[in-house]
Amino acid sequence: MFSRNKNTSKLDLEQHELLENAQKRVRQKKRLYTHFVVFLIGSVFLVLINKILKYGQEYNWFVWAITFWGFLFVLHIFNVFITNKFMGQDWERAQRERLVAKQKKRIAEMEKEIEQDLEFPTSFEPEPKKKLL
Secondary structure, eight states: OTTOOHHHHHHHHHHHHHHHHHHHHHHHHHHHHHHHHHHHHHHHHHHHHHHTSOTTTTSOTHHHHHHHHHHHHHHHHIIIIIIHHHSSHHHHHHHHHHHHHHHHHHHHHHHHHHHHHTOOOSOOOOOOOOOOO
């Protein structure tokens, strides 16, 4: 009970982190697929409103609305599949490690400066006492 290996806690943390990352990716992809379905249904409704219900019939405004929405959908795809690949968990970890190393270096420099400022003479010899007559 008390002899539990400390490596297992590190392993548990890594597994927990991997699980959280996987859940995050699943949520991102689920939102993307939901966006795609809403985009398709919304596009059909825009066409129906313009052509069947004859709202703004003199101009095919649905083309611009669908084009704009499609552009937003492409940005969403780019964010989920491209940006996350280059700036995903590994990139975040590398950035954190780089910043921590930079902070540690700066702290070491500051400690060195403080030590130099507070440096006392290494050999302190008291002056010999003078005899009084």
